[in-house]
Amino acid sequence: MTQILILAGTAAITRRISALPGHQVASVDKEIVEKHAREGDIETLLTRDLGALPEIVIIGDAMPLQEALSIGSLIDRVLPGVELMLISEPDAETALNAMRSGVREIISPLVTDDELLAIVHRAADNLSSRLKPHLAPTVVADIAQSTVIVVISPKGGVGKSTIATNLAVGLGRRAPSHAVLVDLDIQFGDAATLLDLDPAHSIADAFGTSAAMDTLILKTFLTAHAGGFYVLAGDDSPTVGDHVRSADVKHLIDQLASQFRYVVVDTGAGLGEHTLAALEKADEVIIVSSMDVTSIRAVRKELDVLSELDLLPPRRHVALNFADRNAGLTVKDVETVIGLPVAVSVPRSGDVTVAGNRGESLMMAKKPGPVAKAITRLVDAVFDGVPPAAPPAPVAPPAPVAVVDAEAKPSKKKMGRRRKP
Structure with a gap:
C-alpha cells in the first residue's frame, strides 16, 4: 500500500x-x-x-x-x-x-x-x-522495457494513420497511461483529427529547447485521450519540419521511451529524413499497404532500401489494408511479391471513413466490427513483445503473373463438384 x-x-x-x-x-x-x-x-x-x-x-x-x-x-x-x-x-x-x-x-x-x-x-x-x-540481474531482466513501434508506408492514402491511431487505442486499453502516439508526419499529420482532439500543444513545442532539455516539460505537451493513452499531435504549419533534424527526432523518441511502455510513431509517406531517424530507434515496424499493384510493388522497393540501410528491426508486421476478395489479387500474391508474410488483413469498410470523419476510434465501439477485430490482432502481435522470430528469407518475385499486371483478371474461385444432369 x-x-x-x-x-x-x-x-x-x-x-x-x-x-x-x-x-x-x-x-x-x-x-x-x-x-x-x-x-x-x-x-x-x-x-x-x-x-x-x-x-x-x-x-x-x-x-x-x-x-x-x-x-x-x-x-x-x-x-x-x-x-x-x-x-x-x-x-x-x-x-x-x-x-x-x-x-x-x-x-x-x-x-x-x-x-x-x-x-x-x-x-x-x-x-x-x-x-x-x-535487484538480482535475473529479476532486472524480467522487467518490461519500452517498445518503439514505427508505422510506415511508401505511399499516402493507404490508411496508415488510421491503423496507427487505432493501434495506440488498443495498446492504451491494454496498458492505461503507458502508451503514447507520436504524429511524426510533421507536414500533414492528422492523428489529432482522427482522434477528435483539440491539442493545446503540438510536436513543434516538443522540439523546443526546454522540452528537449527536460522530459517533465515534454510531458506537459502531450494530450490525453479517453482511450487511456497520450498523443503528441502534429502541427498546423507544414514548415515546422524544415527546422527538425534527425538527431532531434531520435532524442524525442528516447525521451518518450524513458517514460512509456509503448511508443507508437506514425510517420509520413515514403522514406524521408524523419522516418529514417525513427526507424533507427524502432524495436518493431508495421508496414502498411493497400491491396493494389502499385502500393504492393512500392512496399517491396521500400523493404529493399531499408534492408540495404540495415534499418529493418527483426520484428516486422505487414498490415494489408482495404483487403478485398474482388481486388484481383490474393494475400498469397502480396506475400510473394513483398517477401514477407501478411500479419493482418484489414477489410475494406465504409465504417472507417465515417469513424474518421467523426473523430471516433473503431477500437472503442461497443460492438467491434471486422476492421477493429483485425487491428486487435495487430495489437496482440505487439503487446508485451512475443519473442522475435527470425525474419523469413526474401521470396523472389515469380515470372510475370497477375500480380505484376495492373490489368490482371480476378483470381478464379474453386468451384464445387458439378452435378450430373
Whole structure:
C-alpha cells in the first residue's frame, strides 16, 4: 500500500485522492504546512499524520504557486527519493520551475478521475523502478522495457494513420497511461483529427529547447485521450519540419521511451529524413499497404532500401489494408511479391471513413466490427513483445503473373463438384 501525503490540498482534490483504492492517504491543512515551513521543521511535517515517511507527496492548489515550489524544494532536499507532485496548470514555465524544485509530476486541477488514478499508479510504479539497481540481474531482466513501434508506408492514402491511431487505442486499453502516439508526419499529420482532439500543444513545442532539455516539460505537451493513452499531435504549419533534424527526432523518441511502455510513431509517406531517424530507434515496424499493384510493388522497393540501410528491426508486421476478395489479387500474391508474410488483413469498410470523419476510434465501439477485430490482432502481435522470430528469407518475385499486371483478371474461385444432369 502506497503512503500518500497531501499538503495544502483543496477539499475537492483531497477527497478524490483519498478515494483512490490501494493507498493510505493523509492530508495537512495549508496553515499547518506554512507553520512547519517557517520553522524549518519539514521532517515533522512529513511524518505527523502517516506515522512514517510518505512515498508520494502531493502539494495542493490551496497554496500560492511560488510558496508551493519553495516547500517542494525543502521536501526534495530532506527526502530526495519521494515522488513529489504539484497541483497546478501544467504550462511550460510552471513545468520548468517545478522541475528545478524537485517536482516530478504536475497534475491539472481539471484532471479526470481516470487520469488521476493513472497518474498516482504511475508514480507508484516509478517508486518500484528505483529498486532496479538493488535487484538480482535475473529479476532486472524480467522487467518490461519500452517498445518503439514505427508505422510506415511508401505511399499516402493507404490508411496508415488510421491503423496507427487505432493501434495506440488498443495498446492504451491494454496498458492505461503507458502508451503514447507520436504524429511524426510533421507536414500533414492528422492523428489529432482522427482522434477528435483539440491539442493545446503540438510536436513543434516538443522540439523546443526546454522540452528537449527536460522530459517533465515534454510531458506537459502531450494530450490525453479517453482511450487511456497520450498523443503528441502534429502541427498546423507544414514548415515546422524544415527546422527538425534527425538527431532531434531520435532524442524525442528516447525521451518518450524513458517514460512509456509503448511508443507508437506514425510517420509520413515514403522514406524521408524523419522516418529514417525513427526507424533507427524502432524495436518493431508495421508496414502498411493497400491491396493494389502499385502500393504492393512500392512496399517491396521500400523493404529493399531499408534492408540495404540495415534499418529493418527483426520484428516486422505487414498490415494489408482495404483487403478485398474482388481486388484481383490474393494475400498469397502480396506475400510473394513483398517477401514477407501478411500479419493482418484489414477489410475494406465504409465504417472507417465515417469513424474518421467523426473523430471516433473503431477500437472503442461497443460492438467491434471486422476492421477493429483485425487491428486487435495487430495489437496482440505487439503487446508485451512475443519473442522475435527470425525474419523469413526474401521470396523472389515469380515470372510475370497477375500480380505484376495492373490489368490482371480476378483470381478464379474453386468451384464445387458439378452435378450430373
